[in-house]
Amino acid sequence: MLLALPLLLFTLVGYLAPIAFMLERSIDNSIPHGLLSRASAALADWDGGELPGEGAFVALVSDLHDAEAAGRTALLGKHLNYDQEGFRALLVKTVRAFPLDGSRSAKTALGSVDTRWLDIETWQVLERAARPYTLRNLLTVVDLKQLPGGDIAALPEKSRIHLEILARTILVSAAVCVLCALIGFPVALVLATVSDRTRNLLLILVLLPFWTPVLVRTTAWIVLLQNEGVINRLLMHFDLAETPLPLIFSRTGVLIAMTHVLLPYMIIPIYVAMKSVPENYIRASLSLGANPLVTLRRVYLPLISPGIRNGSMLVFVLALGYYITPALVGGPSDQMLSYLISFHTAQTLNWGLASALSLLLLVSMGLLFWVLTKALGPVKFQFEAAR
Amino acid sequence: MITHRNVLAAFTAMLLMGASAHAENSLNVMAYGGNYQKSQQVYFDEFTKQTGAKVAVESADEAWPKVNAMVEAGNISWDVVQGETSTIIQNCDNGNLETFDWSLLDESAFVPIAVQKCGVGTIISSSIIAYNADKFATDPPKTVADFWNIEKYPGKRGMRKKAITTLEFALMADGVPSGEVYNVLRTEEGVNRAFKKLDQLKPHIVWWESSSSAPQLLGSGEVSMSTGWNGRITAARKDEGKNFAIIWDGQIYDGDFFAVVKGSPNKDLAQKFIALASQPELQAKQIQQISYGPTVKKTLELLPKETLSDLPTSEENLKTALPSDAQFWAENGEALETRFISWLSES
Numbered sequence: 011m012l013l014a015l016p017l018l019l020f021t022l023v024g025y026l027a028p029i030a031f032m033l034e035r036s037i038d039n040s041i042p043h044g045l046l047s048r049a050s051a052a053l054a055d056w057d058g059g060e061l062p063g064e065g066a067f068v069a070l071v072s073d074l075h076d077a078e079a080a081g082r083t084a085l086l087g088k089h090l091n092y093d094q095e096g097f098r099a100l101l102v103k104t105v106r107a108f109p110l111d112g113s114r115s116a117k118t119a120l121g122s123v124d125t126r127w128l129d130i131e132t133w134q135v136l137e138r139a140a141r142p143y144t145l146r147n148l149l150t151v152v153d154l155k156q157l158p159g160g161d162i163a164a165l166p167e168k169s170r171i172h173l174e175i176l177a178r179t180i181l182v183s184a185a186v187c188v189l190c191a192l193i194g195f196p197v198a199l200v201l202a203t204v205s206d207r208t209r210n211l212l213l214i215l216v217l218l219p220f221w222t223p224v225l226v227r228t229t230a231w232i233v234l235l236q237n238e239g240v241i242n243r244l245l246m247h248f249d250l251a252e253t254p255l256p257l258i259f260s261r262t263g264v265l266i267a268m269t270h271v272l273l274p275y276m277i278i279p280i281y282v283a284m285k286s287v288p289e290n291y292i293r294a295s296l297s298l299g300a301n302p303l304v305t306l307r308r309v310y311l312p313l314i315s316p317g318i319r320n321g322s323m324l325v326f327v328l329a330l331g332y333y334i335t336p337a338l339v340g341g342p343s344d345q346m347l348s349y350l351i352s353f354h355t356a357q358t359l360n361w362g363l364a365s366a367l368s369l370l371l372l373v374s375m376g377l378l379f380w381v382l383t384k385a386l387g388p389v390k391f392q393f394e395a396a397r
Numbered sequence: 398m399i400t401h402r403n404v405l406a407a408f409t410a411m412l413l414m415g416a417s418a419h420a421e422n423s424l425n426v427m428a429y430g431g432n433y434q435k436s437q438q439v440y441f442d443e444f445t446k447q448t449g450a451k452v453a454v455e456s457a458d459e460a461w462p463k464v465n466a467m468v469e470a471g472n473i474s475w476d477v478v479q480g481e482t483s484t485i486i487q488n489c490d491n492g493n494l495e496t497f498d499w500s501l502l503d504e505s506a507f508v509p510i511a512v513q514k515c516g517v518g519t520i521i522s523s524s525i526i527a528y529n530a531d532k533f534a535t536d537p538p539k540t541v542a543d544f545w546n547i548e549k550y551p552g553k554r555g556m557r558k559k560a561i562t563t564l565e566f567a568l569m570a571d572g573v574p575s576g577e578v579y580n581v582l583r584t585e586e587g588v589n590r591a592f593k594k595l596d597q598l599k600p601h602i603v604w605w606e607s608s609s610s611a612p613q614l615l616g617s618g619e620v621s622m623s624t625g626w627n628g629r630i631t632a633a634r635k636d637e638g639k640n641f642a643i644i645w646d647g648q649i650y651d652g653d654f655f656a657v658v659k660g661s662p663n664k665d666l667a668q669k670f671i672a673l674a675s676q677p678e679l680q681a682k683q684i685q686q687i688s689y690g691p692t693v694k695k696t697l698e699l700l701p702k703e704t705l706s707d708l709p710t711s712e713e714n715l716k717t718a719l720p721s722d723a724q725f726w727a728e729n730g731e732a733l734e735t736r737f738i739s740w741l742s743e744s
Contacts, residue, residue, distance in 0.1 A: 084490030088731070095732065171739045237553075238618045259603060342558075342604055342741035353738055356459040358731045359491075 029372075036365035039144040042089040045082055048073045050140035058134055058160070066133070067116035078105045092146060092360075094135045094158070100126055131158035147366035172350070172367070176374060179346040182264060182336075183329035187276075189269040190325045191318060194276035198317075201277070202284035216277050224271060228338050231267040232258060235339065263339040271335060272328060276321040283317025319386050323379070330375055347371050423451040424666050426477040430456030431609050432632040436686035440674045447673065450666055458607055461488065464658055468493045473660050476667040479519070482510065482723030483561065483730055485654045489515035490727070495657040495664060501672045508710075510720065511692035516654030517671050520628075520683075521690030523650040523709030523718075524562040527630040528622040529615050530642040541569040541647035544622055545598055552621025555614040558604035560737035561726055562649050565719060566624065567594040569647040575719040582725065588733070592740055604741070615641055631688040631707050645714040651721035652692065684708070 043050060048069035056062045077083050083105050087098030103124055110119040120127040135158050138144070149155055149162065153170045157163050164170065201212055219227060234240050235257040245251040257263050287310065295305040333348035347367060354364035424444070428434040434456055441452040457463065460478055465488075467473050480488065488494050494515035504512050511518025526544050530537065538550050544566070556563055568578050568587070571594045581587035603620050605611055611625030612633040627648070633639045655674060657667040673679070680691045681699035690710030691697060697705070705711050709718070726733075 081490075081492065084487075085492060088491070091732070098728065168736055169739050171742050175742060236617065236619055343743065345742060350738070356462045358734060359462060359465055360731070361465075 032365050033369050033372075034365075036147045036362055036369050037143045037145065038362060039089075039139070039142055042086055042139050043142045045077045045086045046070070046073050046136070046140040049136065053133075053137045053140065056133075056137060058130075058137065061117075061128065061130055062133055064115055064117055067120055067127075070136070071110060071116050071120065074101065074105055075108065078108065090135070090139050093139050094132075097135070100124055100132075134158040134160070144362075147362045148369070150363060151366045151370045172370070175345070175347055175350055176370060178344075179330055179348075179371075180374070180378070182261075182268070182344070182346060183326050183332075185265055186268045186272060186329045187322050187326045189265060190273055190276035191322060193269065194273055194280055194321065195318070198277050198280035198284055201281045216274055219271065220274055224334060227271055228267055228335050231263070231270070231339055235263050235266070258339055259341040261340070261344050264336050264344045267335050267339045268329060268332060272325045275324040275328060279321040279324065280314060280317040283314040283320075287313045323382065326382075327375060327379065330371065330378075422449070422666075423453055424477065424663055424670055425453045425455065425475045426670070427460050427475045427479060428454050428456050429458075429479065429608060431629070432636070432687055433608075433628060433689075436683045437674075439679055439682045440670070443679060444670050444673055448666070448669065452670075461493075464488065464493050465491075468659050471660060473658050473662060475658050476661040476663045477670060478656055478658055480516070480654055480656065481522075482513065482518075482652050482654065482721065483726035485513055485516040485656055486723055486727040487730065488656075489513070493659055495659050495661065497657065497671070498668055501668055502675055506694060507675075507692050508694060510652045510723075511654075513652075513654060516656035517675060518652035518692035519655050519674055519680075520653050521650050521692060521710050522653050523627040523648045523690075524557070524566075524624055524721075525627045525630070525648045525709070526566070526622060526644040526646075527611065527615060527625050527627075527641050528644070529618070530640045532621045537642065538622065538644060539646060540644065541566055542572075543644070544624075545570045545594070547598075547601055550621065553619060554598060554602050555605055555611055555620040555623025555625070556602050557611075557624055558606050558741070560733040561730065562624065562721070563595070563737070564588070564591040564733065565649050565721075566647065567591040569719070570594060575647060575717055578719055579722045579725050588736070592736075595740070612639065612641070615639070627707075627709055628687040628689045645709075646717050647719060648709055648714065648717075649719045649721050650690070650709045651723070653689075 049066060052066040052069035053062060056066065074083070077086050083101055084098070087101040090097035090101065104120065104127075107123040110116065110123075114122075117128075126132050138156070138160075145156065150165065151172045153165045153173050154162050155165050197212075197216065201209055201216070204212065232239075236242070237254040237258070239258070241257060242251070242254040245255065246253075255262075257266070291309060291313070292305060295309045296302070300308065330346075331348055332346060333352060336344055336346050337349055337352075347370070351364050351367045351371070354360045354367065426441070428437060434454065437454075441454060444450065444452055455475070460475075461480070461484065464475065464478055467475065478494075485494070489496075496515055497513075497517055499512075502517065507518060508521070510521075526538075526541065528538055528550075532552060533550055538544065538546070543550055544554060556566075564582060565578050568581055568591050569575060571590060573581050582591065603614060603623075605614060605623070608626055608629060611623045612629050614620045615623050615625075615630075616633065616637075616639055627643060630641050630643055634641050655671045657664055657671070661667055675693055677691070677693045677695040677699055680693055680696040684691055684696065684700060685704055688704070688707040688709075690708045691700075697710075700708075706713065708714070
């Protein structure tokens with residue numbers, strides 16, 4: 011037990027802790043909360059029924075004043091814009107009108123800068139945006155949003171993409187899994203039946219992709235699949251196709267390349283399961299009068315099914331998180347959830363939304379795993395499973 | 398104050414950067430790689446010669462998430478970074494960049510778009526449409542609208558996988574004059590119009606992300622026309638003998654900037670470097686290697702004639718040009734880029 015301690019510690023520090031931090035980020039709202047600290051305090055007891063009192067207006071003005079002095083107005087606007095488009099422009103306009111006329115109440119003064127400050131919805135959005143935590147990102151990833159009044163509604167159609175991409179991710183992974191099983195099963199069968207010498211050679215061939223970096227393998231597929239690539243040239247040379255087939259930047263390309271990359275994860279578990287089936291079971295079945303097909307279905311397949319199951323789980327779960335292969339050989343409508351995560355991490359720098367998307371992937375993966383183990387029984391390791 | 402946010406940012410910075418130590422008296426510069434970075438060597442060499450400080454250059458395609466992580470973690474391993482105007486404005490607003498000390502330079506010596514609160518323009522680069530001249534030898538394409546004309550100019554189209562520049566090209570192809578593009582784009586109907594125009598071309602587009610991809614796609618024959626950075630296209634023509642031609646109609650030009658990362662331990666040295674890179678003599682040396690426009694006005698006088706005609710800022714090429722509206726993109730970029738990605742993912 012003690013010997014496993016370093017590994018446990020390592021997992022905790024290097025794996026679980028960063029995940030926890032990352033997930034916290036999906037609900038973190040500390041930047042606007044910090045910049046709107048006074049308004050947030052002034053709005054604490056506000057019920058949202060009608061416009062808040064003068065105190066809240068004064069608090070907001072002094073918050074905006076400080077934010078502007080620190081050069082943070084645009085940053086605050088960026089965050090408020092997530093909740094309501096146009097908020098950034100409203101803030102910039104308001105701050106430009108500073109200093110406000112001191113002889114009037116803050117409410118009248120703000121109202122004369124822009125009438126939206128006298129709109130209750132503006133304050134409802136502001137109040138929610140000033141809280142230390144937000145549900146916005148978690149709602150967005152399931153294509154929902156919170157209206158100013160607090161009701162939950164669907165995102166506008168133009169941005170309702172997250173669940174569709176999640177479904178696509180699962181679909182592509184499942185398809186890759188089936189393809190791997192179809193191609194992997196015969197290979198494993200050959201591996202399990204040939205002589206030791208041939209097997210070693212074949213095993214090296216199967217494992218070779220493991221020793222090649224994923225980027226190199228994927229680039230090789232680009233060379234093969236592109237319009238002027240080897241496959242299309244051959245097809246056109248032999249008049250099998252008139253125009254180049256859309257093999258690259260398409261779903262076909264993604265399926266081919268991902269199946270190739272993930273194939274060893276399917277072959278090895280099936281092969282191990284096959285190796286552990288005693289030959290005399292098969293002979294017994296045949297000698298007791300079952301024909302080969304019945305033997306395959308009722309004796310052989312049940313014995314190696316743990317291998318197929320383990321391989322499928324491995325391939326499926328690995329495929330769910332695939333990023334680089336679809337990004338390189340897929341078209342824009344073949345991108346999976348990880349692409350969207352990378353987009354918000356690297357392009358829009360909206361790390362809260364990226365974290366929420368990671369959470370969506372993690373939760374769906376967990377759910378799928380749970381459903382699959384419920385349906386197929388728990389994952390077992392071959393050496394115990396086949397006995 | 399150490400909070401778990403800082404810890405996470407430190408983690409991220411560490412992962413993104415590798416463990417790069419910050420050497421004494423050396424300047425860490427982020428660059429884009431390729432021909433462009435090669436042309437900047439004149440600045441790096443001259444800087445080392447004058448100050449004795451070494452310049453460590455690191456090329457990065459996705460620089461800004463790293464800058465963001467560094468600033469959050471307070472562990473700054475780059476001093477000088479580069480970015481286009483809207484990126485510089487956004488990151489200046491977000492507090493990722495130092496305010497530049499303009500007392501070091503004469504603002505009036507620069508073209509106006511090269512002067513920003515946090516950055517100093519180093520080149521004027523242009524997004525243009527390039528085509529493989531071997532494919533369209535007779536009656537070659539001349540306008541942005543020709544880019545949309547698949548019947549007359551068959552073949553796939555390469556486009557940058559970004560809303561910025563793509564939406565502008567779409568509107569110009571739809572007949573919007575360059576002076577009106579941003580007025581149209583400021584309205585909801587205008588954005589819809591741009592996406593509708595893109596819908597027409599969508600099945601024919603191959604999207605690229607890395608700036609070296611446009612010449613590669615054109616060279617391999619995967620596409621017959623592509624949007625791209627003018628300097629990369631001219632370099633491929635001059636250095637690799639590719640028969641690429643540029644359509645200057647509707648070119649979208651924008652500044653590219655040097656800026657100092659917030660909290661850089663070498664802030665003074667970094668600003669000194671930027672000031673040095675703004676000398677017309679050095680700019681002229683760089684521009685003879687890569688066809689981008691200079692940001693210091695005087696540089697133009699130092700350039701030979703044959704270089705001038707390849708520059709986005711030459712009079713001939715500026716006729717229907719569109720200056721990129723950085724303020725527009727700084728304000729609407731995030732929303733439009735997100736909508737663009739949603740649009741892309743629809744099949």
